[in-house]
Amino acid sequence: MEKVDKIYFDIDGVIRGTASPKEDIIALLRYCLDNYPGAVYWLTTHCHHGVNHVNFALSGEFPDEFVDELYVKVLPTDWEALKTEAVDMDSDFVWFDDNLFETEKMILERNYVLDGFFKMNPKDSEMAKKALAFLKGFEK
Numbered sequence: 001m002e003k004v005d006k007i008y009f010d011i012d013g014v015i016r017g018t019a020s021p022k023e024d025i026i027a028l029l030r031y032c033l034d035n036y037p038g039a040v041y042w043l044t045t046h047c048h049h050g051v052n053h054v055n056f057a058l059s060g061e062f063p064d065e066f067v068d069e070l071y072v073k074v075l076p077t078d079w080e081a082l083k084t085e086a087v088d089m090d091s092d093f094v095w096f097d098d099n100l101f102e103t104e105k106m107i108l109e110r111n112y113v114l115d116g117f118f119k120m121n122p123k124d125s126e127m128a129k130k131a132l133a134f135l136k137g138f139e140k
């Protein structure tokens with residue numbers, strides 16, 4: 001993978017409920033919004049079954065204007081049982097998540113795209129910084 005077409009974000013354990021400082025998480029999201037406009041997606045239980053509750057989930061986590069911006073600019077996905085239903089297997093994607101089900105892992109492997117999964121460790125205070133450094137390694 002040499003480029004990134006799409007970026008998927010989980011919320012819990014990735015941008016909320018993590019040891020990473022808020023400013024690092026905002027810097028990561030800011031970088032994605034600025035460099036990958038129209039290519040950043042939610043992949044979270046706060047946005048599935050066709051309903052986007054992300055604004056409620058993030059309320060109070062970040063400044064209101066930033067929550068509003070995320071709600072408008074990060075695109076919703078629709079999935080039911082497995083997040084992989086919403087992943088575009090034909091794209092070069094990065095999927096930030098703290099958890100991957102065995103079935104989801106098998107599906108990624110079967111599509112030869114497991115390298116697009118980026119495991120976030122909520123207990124690592126450097127995690128958001130590491131994720132940003134990872135993204136900056138790709139040409140835009």
Ligand SMILES: [Mg+2]
Nearest residue numbers: 010012013098
């Ligand atoms: Mg999670």
